[in-house]
Amino acid sequence: MCLGLHKRPLNRLELAGETLRAALEALACAAPDWPADAVPVREWAERYGQRTDSWHPPASKAKRAEMALVYGRDGFALLEAVRSPAAPVWLRDLPALRVLRTVWMQNYHRTVTAAGTEVKRRESEDLPPGRLRLASPYDTDARYGLKQGSWWTGYKVHISETCDDPVPDPADGEPAPRIITNIATTDATVTDAEMTEPIHQLLAARDLLPAEHFLDSGYPSAELIVAVKRNFGVALVTPVLLNSSPQARAGAGFDRTAFTIDWDKRQAVCPRGSTSTWWSPASQRGAPAIVVKFDKQTCQACPVRDRCTRSRTGGRSLSLQPRERQEALDQARAEQISEQWRTKYGTRAGIEGTIHQAVAVTGMRRARYRGLPKTHLEHAFSAVALNLLRLDAWWNGHPLDRTRTGHLARLDLSLTA
Structure with missing residues (x-):
């Protein structure tokens, strides 16, 4: 049984703002004398002094986009300040700064233009895979x-x-x-x-x-x-998963189970008795497979062609998994439709x-x-x-309820008894 565990989700705007706020908090604690000379403390204290979940972001999409860019520029400015010769070297290794670098790398990028360096947010298709993307500055495993x-x-x-x-x-x-x-x-x-x-x-x-x-x-x-x-x-x-072929989904015609597979001879026999002419190992979506094909001329002359394939010019083809897996899958599919199973x-x-x-x-x-x-x-x-x-x-002789029963329903059951 699988159960999802929740933390308070942060959208991308909140993630950027809270990650930068957490980094500033860590710097102010670890090196209270340094930020005053390196960053605009008063301006940033007003902007990042409160947690992002304690106030509502702008309702306008354009204003939210501008706020995200402000966060991006401030974050890059802080990362540059920390790496400057005037900054203590050990500041770079603060966990909150490492998280800030990762979140900014995953959500922002900079491009050089004629007017200077421009900060942009990454588009959705440019974001890293979910397994790598941080979702919180405080829990890097989430x-x-x-x-x-x-x-x-x-x-x-x-x-x-x-x-x-x-x-x-x-x-x-x-x-x-x-x-x-x-x-x-x-x-x-x-x-x-x-x-x-x-x-x-x-x-x-x-x-x-x-x-x-x-x-x-x-x-x-x-x-x-x-x-x-x-x-x-x-x-x-x-x-x-059941067979997803068009014939199986429609519940009509000849799906894969209608074909007899001779693994030793590397052949398949169709419901009309024709034998396949092609048997070739292949790879489908990175997994090993076997592609079986029937002669197209034989299939074109078959009187039940419409029940077997939708191809107008070619013959019927089958995709099989390796023998041990395919036989296990066929057995499981056959068993799960029975009342006994x-x-x-x-x-x-x-x-x-x-x-x-x-x-x-x-x-x-x-x-x-x-x-x-x-x-x-x-x-x-x-x-x-x-x-x-x-x-x-x-x-103590008090078995746990197998189903959820309300107090009123229990009262009714007791009165009935």
Whole structure:
């Protein structure tokens, strides 16, 4: 289960202003006698004396753009002053100054014109990748995150918990609680699929690997299904992306599953019995693949051509993954449409209760500390607290609610009983 962690997000204008303010604060503290001779202290104290989140920026887009350029020019002026011969050399190594240099490099650039040096903001397409771009001058590990249309600044936490068949307590018959077994924290740009193998490594290090691991659809791929089974002996029970071919999306015609693949002979046979004439390894989006093609003349004369390919001149072609991955993917796709698999996957439904409990009880949606190590420690303590709550409720015969129920609804249920 993946949960996004939020900090107060700063837009690019606020990020520039607050980064410069933080640098000036650090300089005023570390070398109080130096800034008075190097920068316009009174003017900048008025401009950068308050945090950027304590006042509202101009409503006009043009005025906000001009303010951003003012920040840019002041920031470059401060960086030049710090590097001047009159400035103490050690000022350059202040953490706040290093952050200022990075943020300015990522958000501004200077060009030399006939009138002099001109400061410009970088356009959106010129910004560095999200994994490298700083999102806060106070937490250099935090990053901008996007998932299913939701934006946030900060981290992600991945929670693993037990989901074995409930074992009733001999004394009162109550099922055993689900226990959190692993917490993994990353910055907000790390995808779920990138964490699938590291999470299993963490579980293996503490001898907590399950025989079957129930995951949501963001974690698996054909490569990972094979790798996790081979390296850890764990079967991933998870929805996989369905076939995206036009025939599969339309639910009509012959999709890839209608073709018989003979891996040993490196051939494919179509539903009409024709054999492919081309089998070639390839690379698609950086991943190994196999391209299979059928003779175009054979396809043009086929009476069911319209149900097989949309190409007007060529023959049918197929894209396959390497054999082990393709067979694992085909098996997973075939299993997940069965009622038996859906019932089995329903075991994972309780994870939504864990998400709610983590957010409502420990406030896990908000990161209280700065930096990835401290944030991860916070998550680990939160998981311990949740486990203690669950064990306490179980020991005392008060099982935690599986769903959210309001007080009025509970009253109605008690009166009905």
